[in-house]
Amino acid sequence: MTDFTxxxxxxxxxxxxxxxxxxxVRPAHAAAPPxxxxxxxxxxxxxxxxxxxxxxxxxARFKMAEDHVINIKKDVVNAALAEVFxxxxxxxxxxxxxxxxxxxxxxVIDTGTGEAxxxxxxxxxxxxxxxxxxxxxxxxxxxxxIISHFHGDHINGLLMADGSLTYPNAEIxxxxxxxxxxxxxxxxxxxxNARVQTNFKNVRRVFNAEVMKRMRAYEWGKEVxxxxxxxxxxxxxxxxxxYVISSGQxxxxxxxxxxxxxxxxxxxxxxxxxxxxxxxxxxATRRKVYDMLAADKMRVQGFHxxxxxxxxxxxxxxxxxxxxxxxxxxx
Amino acid sequence: MTDFTxxxxxxxxxxxxxxxxxxxVRPAHAAAPPxxxxxxxxxxxxxxxxxxxxxxxxxARFKMAEDHVINIKKDVVNAALAEVFxxxxxxxxxxxxxxxxxxxxxxVIDTGTGEAxxxxxxxxxxxxxxxxxxxxxxxxxxxxxIISHFHGDHINGLLMADGSLTYPNAEIxxxxxxxxxxxxxxxxxxxxNARVQTNFKNVRRVFNAEVMKRMRAYEWGKEVxxxxxxxxxxxxxxxxxxYVISSGQxxxxxxxxxxxxxxxxxxxxxxxxxxxxxxxxxxATRRKVYDMLAADKMRVQGFHxxxxxxxxxxxxxxxxxxxxxxxxxxx
Numbered sequence: 001m002t003d004f005t006x007x008x009x010x011x012x013x014x015x016x017x018x019x020x021x022x023x024x025v026r027p028a029h030a031a032a033p034p035x036x037x038x039x040x041x042x043x044x045x046x047x048x049x050x051x052x053x054x055x056x057x058x059x060a061r062f063k064m065a066e067d068h069v070i071n072i073k074k075d076v077v078n079a080a081l082a083e084v085f086x087x088x089x090x091x092x093x094x095x096x097x098x099x100x101x102x103x104x105x106x107x108v109i110d111t112g113t114g115e116a117x118x119x120x121x122x123x124x125x126x127x128x129x130x131x132x133x134x135x136x137x138x139x140x141x142x143x144x145x146i147i148s149h150f151h152g153d154h155i156n157g158l159l160m161a162d163g164s165l166t167y168p169n170a171e172i173x174x175x176x177x178x179x180x181x182x183x184x185x186x187x188x189x190x191x192x193n194a195r196v197q198t199n200f201k202n203v204r205r206v207f208n209a210e211v212m213k214r215m216r217a218y219e220w221g222k223e224v225x226x227x228x229x230x231x232x233x234x235x236x237x238x239x240x241x242x243y244v245i246s247s248g249q250x251x252x253x254x255x256x257x258x259x260x261x262x263x264x265x266x267x268x269x270x271x272x273x274x275x276x277x278x279x280x281x282x283x284a285t286r287r288k289v290y291d292m293l294a295a296d297k298m299r300v301q302g303f304h305x306x307x308x309x310x311x312x313x314x315x316x317x318x319x320x321x322x323x324x325x326x327x328x329x330x331x
Numbered sequence: 332m333t334d335f336t337x338x339x340x341x342x343x344x345x346x347x348x349x350x351x352x353x354x355x356v357r358p359a360h361a362a363a364p365p366x367x368x369x370x371x372x373x374x375x376x377x378x379x380x381x382x383x384x385x386x387x388x389x390x391a392r393f394k395m396a397e398d399h400v401i402n403i404k405k406d407v408v409n410a411a412l413a414e415v416f417x418x419x420x421x422x423x424x425x426x427x428x429x430x431x432x433x434x435x436x437x438x439v440i441d442t443g444t445g446e447a448x449x450x451x452x453x454x455x456x457x458x459x460x461x462x463x464x465x466x467x468x469x470x471x472x473x474x475x476x477i478i479s480h481f482h483g484d485h486i487n488g489l490l491m492a493d494g495s496l497t498y499p500n501a502e503i504x505x506x507x508x509x510x511x512x513x514x515x516x517x518x519x520x521x522x523x524n525a526r527v528q529t530n531f532k533n534v535r536r537v538f539n540a541e542v543m544k545r546m547r548a549y550e551w552g553k554e555v556x557x558x559x560x561x562x563x564x565x566x567x568x569x570x571x572x573x574y575v576i577s578s579g580q581x582x583x584x585x586x587x588x589x590x591x592x593x594x595x596x597x598x599x600x601x602x603x604x605x606x607x608x609x610x611x612x613x614x615a616t617r618r619k620v621y622d623m624l625a626a627d628k629m630r631v632q633g634f635h636x637x638x639x640x641x642x643x644x645x646x647x648x649x650x651x652x653x654x655x656x657x658x659x660x661x662x
Contacts, residue, residue, distance in 0.1 A: 031437040031474060034382040035467040038662045039373050044366065051365040058660040084654055085628055085643040092657060106362040124661050136366040143362060297416055307658040312416040323415055324655060326423060327638040329389040330455050331369045 040134030041127065043308035044331050048247025050102050050227050051331075055131035056307040057095035057112030057157070058124050064091045069264070069271045070279065077264070077271075084263040093261055095153050096309040097128050098254065098301060099137050100245065105225040106137070107144035109243065109254060110303060111157025111166065119161055128157055129166060142167045146224055147174045148256035149240040150182045150203050151275070154303070158206055165210055173224055176217035177232065178239025183207075196277060233258050233289060235282025236275065242289070245301075252310070254301045258282075258289045261304045262311070262322045266290070269319050290320045299325060371465030372458065374639035375662045379578025381433050381558050382662075386462035387638040388426035388443030388488070389455050395422045400595070400602045401610065408595070408602075415594040424592055426484050427640040428459050429585065429632060430468050431576065436556040437468070438475035440574065440585060441634060442488025442497065450492055459488055460497060473498045477555055478505045479587035480571040481513045481534050482606070485634070489537055496541055504555055507548035508563065509570025514538075527608060564589050564620060566613025567606065573620065576632075583641070585632045589613075589620045592635050593642070593653045597621070600650050621651045630656060 041056035068091065069077050078088045086092065097110040111128065118126030129139050145167050148154055160166050181187055188200040207215070218224050220232035220241065233242040236257045243254040259265040260273045269286045272279030293300050293313040300322070302309050311322040372387035399422065400408050409419045417423065428441040442459065449457030460470050476498050479485055491497050512518055519531040538546070549555045551563035551572065564573040567588045574585040590596040591604045600617045603610030624631050624644040631653070633640050642653040 031432060031435055032468065032472040034432050034434075035375065035384070036382075036662070037467070038375050038660060039371065039466065041658065041660050042370050044369050051367075053366070056658070056660050059657070083645070085656075094657065101362060101365050103365075104362055127660055135370065136368070137363065141363040306655070307660070314414070324637070325416075326390070326425065327372065327387070329369060329372050329387050329458055329638070331367070 040131050041307050042131045042135035043310075043327070044135065045310070045328060046250075046331055047227075047245050047252050048250045050100060050245060050247045052245070052252070052301070053099040053101070053132070053135050053137060054096055054301070054308045054310065055099065055128055055135055055137075057097060057126060057128040057131075057153075058118075058121070059092055059094045060113075060121070060125055061090060061092045064089050065274065067274055070274050071270075071272045072268075080264055080268065086263070091261070093304055094306050094309070095125065095128075096303055096305065096307050097154075097157070099132060099135070099142070100225070100228060102225055102227045102247075105144050106142055107146050107225050107228070108132075108142055108167070108170075109146045109228075110148055110154040110256070111145060113153050114156040114159060114161070115166070116159075116161040117156065126157070139167050140169055142170045144225055145170045145172045146218075146228070146243075147172065147178075148242070148303070149175070149178055149237040151199065151237065151257070152202050152206075154256075155203070155206050158211055159208075163208070165214075170214065171216060172211060172214045173216050173218050175230065175232075175239040175241040176219050177234070178237060178241065179215075179217050181238040193277075195274065233285045235278050235280075235285045237277050240285075252299045252301050253289070253293060255289060256303055258286050259302065259304070262302060262306075266313065266320045266322050267316075291315075294320060371462050372638050373462045373466035374641075374658070375466065376641070376659060377581075377662055378558075378576050378583050379581045381431060381576060381578045383576070383583070383632070384430040384432070384463070384466050384468060385427055385632070385639045385641070386430060386459055386466055386468075388428060388457060388459040388462075388484075389449075389452070390423055390425045391444075391452070391456055392421060392423045395420050396605065398605055401605050402601075402603045403599075411595055411599065417594065422592070424635055425637050425640070426456065426459075427634055427636065427638050428485075428488070430463060430466070430473070431556070431559060433556055433558045433578075436475050437473055438477050438556050438559070439463075439473055439498070439501075440477045440559075441479055441485040441587070442476060444484050445487040445490060445492070446497070447490075447492040448487065457488070470498050471500055473501045475556055476501045476503045477549075477559070477574075478503065478509075479573070479634075480506065480509055480568040482530065482568065482588070483533050483537075485587075486534070486537050489542055490539075494539070496545075501545065502547060503542060503545045504547050504549050506561065506563075506570040506572040507550050508565070509568060509572065510546075510548050512569040524608075526605065564616045566609050566611075566616045568608050571616075583630045583632050584620070584624060586620060587634055589617055590633065590635070593633060593637075597644070597653050598647075598650045622646075625651060 043054045097112050100107045113125045182203045191197050220230050223229050227247050229244045231242045242256050245252050276282035294315045310325045313320050374385045428443050431438045444456045513534045522528050551561050554560050558578050560575045562573045573587050576583050607613035625646045641656045644651050
């Protein structure tokens with residue numbers, strides 16, 4: 001057996017580079033050129049008779065702010081990143097909206113960062129509608145856009161880069177509690193946090209006259225479309241909403257942003273990302289949801305989970321850990 | 332906040348089913364029909380200038396034999412399956428060969444279960460060449476087929492259902508140690524294990540005259556194609572081989588079957604799957620490889636890892652645990 005240390009492996013590789021062991025005695029073929037493109041990021045599964053399609057919007061990779069986790073020192077966050085083999089000081093955040101075909105309705109839940117971001121990011125983000133199309137779903141066929149909360153990565157995709165509607169034939173349904181908060185000029189004037197102020201402005205930019213004409217509010221505890229029931233999961237935002245998607249005996253919990261990236265915030269539910277508008281409330285919600293997911297062995301679909309963003313949850317110590325569901329090559 | 336127990340969620344869902352909260356006041360649209368098909372299972376990444384394409388062959392799902400893990404009782408194996416939210420008594424095994432474009436060569440490493448199995452399994456297995464094609468790689472353009480070991484799920488894909496060559500323009504390169512063992516009639520006559528006998532027969536079936544004409548042996552410790560160095564990792568079979576794939580400062584360890592499905596055998600390296608021809612040797616190899624992977628933080632590409640089969644490895648207690656690499660939406 002050869003040695004297994006990496007250094008020795010590389011020494012072997014370097015030594016052998018000059019003398020490839022296998023002369024190609026077959027007629028020489030020009031190797032095909034590199035293909036150079038990634039697979040369209042979509043994945044499909046069924047919940048009873050409901051067809052779920054996860055289509056990634058892509059990722060963002062950015063330098064972590066000093067207060068990315070407001071109640072935890074950056075070197076502790078860096079140690080947690082190292083544990084999952086991720087680069088120090090950098091955040092890589094996936095964005096994964098879903099489409100839901102419930103027979104009667106073709107809905108999307110959240111919209112990603114939008115076509116403008118596709119252009120700004122050179123295609124690294126803003127991929128949702130192109131991946132949806134690759135999955136056979138035309139944005140013009142979507143009849144309901146369900147919004148979980150009003151952060152930019154969830155609502156910006158309502159508009160194309162030219163400001164036109166991404167889903168021209170869809171009703172846009174939003175949580176009543178979220179709508180009341182972000183559309184209230186009094187709340188806006190009282191917001192002291194600069195990030196929250198910026199979000200108030202972005203909501204007013206995205207929710208233009210055409211969007212507002214198509215907007216209706218939905219209540220927690222009720223079905224939004226058949227098989228998709230809204231649950232209030234406040235904290236991340238005041239009106240943040242998750243969904244129980246069920247059909248027959250089968251169900252999945254679509255958690256929206258109950259946790260941000262699982263490799264930090266599922267493992268450490270007590271960590272408060274700066275995105276969480278009310279950190280203490282977000283943590284209480286997180287523990288309730290994750291205790292339920294672990295106890296009921298219920299699968300979770302998470303917007304910021306790595307694509308295809310579908311996992312089970314186990315309880316580990318004072319936190320949790322996600323166990324991705326195996327990719328099913330058929331549906 | 333609504334209640335979070337699953338029962339209560341479902342009660343809400345059932346109660347709301349009759350009265351959808353949002354009358355669709357927009358013009359009615361016929362919802363698009365369910366798409367009904369899964370994404371082509373392929374994923375691409377670069378190792379320096381080498382382009383790696385994982386293309387899944389699919390999965391097999393079957394009732395676990397009493398001696399599936401020969402040195403561990405079935406109820407202990409079932410408990411381990413429950414820990415990863417998998418069904419009792421059932422094994423779900425993914426098969427994930429790769430294609431490697433190293434510039435000079437377009438190779439595949441292992442061939443999956445083959446077109447005959449695609450037909451027999453109704454498309455659940457035997458998908459490798461269709462997923463390769465979806466990834467832009469024509470089987471006729473492959474110039475080198477690298478075989479890691481002579482088990483059916485690695486060699487059967489050499490032949491199409493009609494017995495013709497799947498890769499008509501490729502040299503077929505095999506580990507010298509593996510070739511010597513399985514092609515030796517003396518070894519065949521001395522094999523007492525029925526599964527090993529069956530494999531001797533399958534090797535002789537697949538390695539027909541056309542395959543043998545194209546076959547060359549390679550040695551451990553040498554490059555098989557530029558950037559791909561063979562490492563002897565015996566135990567699973569006598570001549571079982573893994574590969575260090577490296578280019579520039581980047582590398583990945585292609586482990587073949589050093590472990591079978593990671594959710595059992597990475598966590599429990601002391602468990603001997605019945606597939607391991609020499610359990611003790613396979614375990615020693617496994618520990619050596621995984622200690623190296625963990626110490627060097629080296630990524631591993633695993634044939635029986637869930638698609639896309641690329642992970643880091645951490646040491647946990649007396650075993651290890653895989654941490655899947657985030658899906659990169661670009662390459």
